[in-house]
Amino acid sequence: SYDVFNTPNLWGINHSKPRKDNNDRLFKATDIIRIKPVTVLLGSSRTKRALDPNHPALKHQQAYNLSIDNPNVYELRRYLEHVIANQEELGLVILGLDFFTFNSFQENRVNFYENRLEKQRISAKDFINVTFSLDALLASKETIVDSRKTPPDYIGYGENGFMPELNIDPEKTQQRFNRLISYYVKHRYARYQLSGQFLDELKKIVDLSQKNQIKLVLFISPSHATHWEAMKRKDKWSTFEEWKRKVVQISDVFDFSGYNSITTEAIHHNMENYTENSHYTPKVGNLILNRLLSYKEEEVPEDFGILINPENIESHLVKIRQDREIWAKNHPDEVKLVKEIKQKYDASLN
Template identity: 40%
Template sequence: MKDYRRYIVSFFILLLFEGLGISLFNWFIDPAGVTTSSTIEGVNNVKTAKEKQVRLFKTVAVAQIQPRAIVVGSSRTEFGIDPSHEIFNRSRPAYNLAITGANMYEAKRYFDHALALNPELEKAVIGIDFFMFNTLKKNAQDFREERLEKDYIIPTDWVNILFSINNFQESINTIKTSSENPNEVGYFYADGRRNADFYIKQIYQSASGKDLFRTVLRRNDFLSPNDSEKVYDLSDDFLQAFSELIESCKINKIDCTVFISPSHVTQWESIRVGGMWATFEEWKREVVEITPVWDFSGYNSITSEPISRKMKNYFDSSHYRKEVGDLVLNRMFEVNIEEVPQGFGVWVTEDNIDRHLMEMRSQREQWAKDNPEWVKMVEDLKK
């Protein structure tokens, strides 16, 4: 009987030490970039879990940094808008709080989080996208309401960070990827902006050009081959969330600038081919009823860049590079304006929205006439 008890005690002691070892290992390697452990080149410089736990690590980062300026939006804004741009010089620190795949409610709640932790927040640049206002776009699985507006990591997150098998595996992945890329910053820069080059290398396996554009466009709900399935429903709730964000900026005297992302023209073609162009225009009308916006979408000299393996502005149909984001900021804040191509970025209000939409239709017709091969490419993907 005593030997049996000794065995049980030994088993639980071993289990305790194993759990302690795993927790210390996960804390030190810190694959999500949320603990206070040191970063060592070749060991844990590439935090692989950041790619999968964006909502967690950015919640913690805002609590640590307490930025005075933030960037809000989806992954398009996350890749393209650089917090080190000179327009943020008077409001530092600045942080890119855009969230991968966010709907408008998630984006609004992360804005609330930043404001709650720093009432001195004074500047917000907000990138909005058509898909963010889709009723069918549910909150992501890793979105946790209970972790927001707190300056500490909640207990359930600590349990996952320290003891989960998934995080242990990410710690192993972090060591492996860091040893292979000892001089890389990883998927994200310290200011919250996504690292496009590293993303392309790891996720797209350095693919580029027409094949990659096709691959990304195929994932687009608008090109679903089943026309009987509803792929988009403009959400009153998400419009309300956007309205509340704008109202919060007014109440708290936050300098707020809103823009529509400059995705590649093939992204807009997928909306047209999917039969959602009228809804796309309706969405813009609803948005400008809430606040004027800068519209960088459409068919201009930047967004219509020819698809090739060495593109300057884009790496897929959805995401623009920092160089385009810099032009967006230059236009909106009137700096280095000589660098911005004519026609890139239109200030849209309730007064000029109809004329603006008409001009965009006209620009689309001209682009389609000049580029029938790209029109056919998108249409074939629908088929």
């Protein structure tokens, strides 16, 4: 039900595991012990849903998507240490950076347990929970019920940690955008303080990688233009820029954010690049990996994925501000959408 013990996936009985996605901190920790990957893709649900370890540039190595839902940078550092403890040959880490993971209010998730990390076997607590708990029993029942109605091409879903969003209803694209923009306005960007501690955690990740001779490649996620607009409406833009300035003091980073050929896709039913304003599709994930791994870069739009460093950061930030003005002029309906969601929320507070 959680896919912790790597039991065979039998179609119609247990191939679909609806709770697996919500228990990524558990099953991915045990996967690392079992699989011992030499390449790891790390980050939030954005990376988890879009970066495929089976990308052609990674096909000759054991790659695993270790991204977890809604993390902070401390959690990501601990999961990296877990890989290092289990695979001394770890050679490449691709880390997706998200502004929200550096929020000082972003606490460890309740299902984050230190005692399952840097171990060579599943912890006793996890073993008992997975095997004997009522929750496990209910999860097993869900697995069997769900497997009877889920098509067989989902067999093996998530076995390399990659968990793209399935069964996306194109008719509900606008609703998904509305809901997620509203969520970011009400919650994610309602309270934000750039965390010095989490910036230090990023520095620790960089240092860990150097110490263990791991090639570390950092990138900033390409959420949709309306996502950045919501951030701007919540007066977080200057903090967002400051975050990038701090990041490049720690390491060079590929920036896929802002307003470019990919992120400015108009909102419509059959979007190629986005499921909603926050999460991009595996198609975009492939373009990111192409850029980061210098693979078929001619397929990647020129404006998508700019390597930034202390030398070019200021001109880069200026260009994004200019690009925003162009986008706003060309997409007044989307600007209006975000503005109205924000106004509606503000009115509800009074």
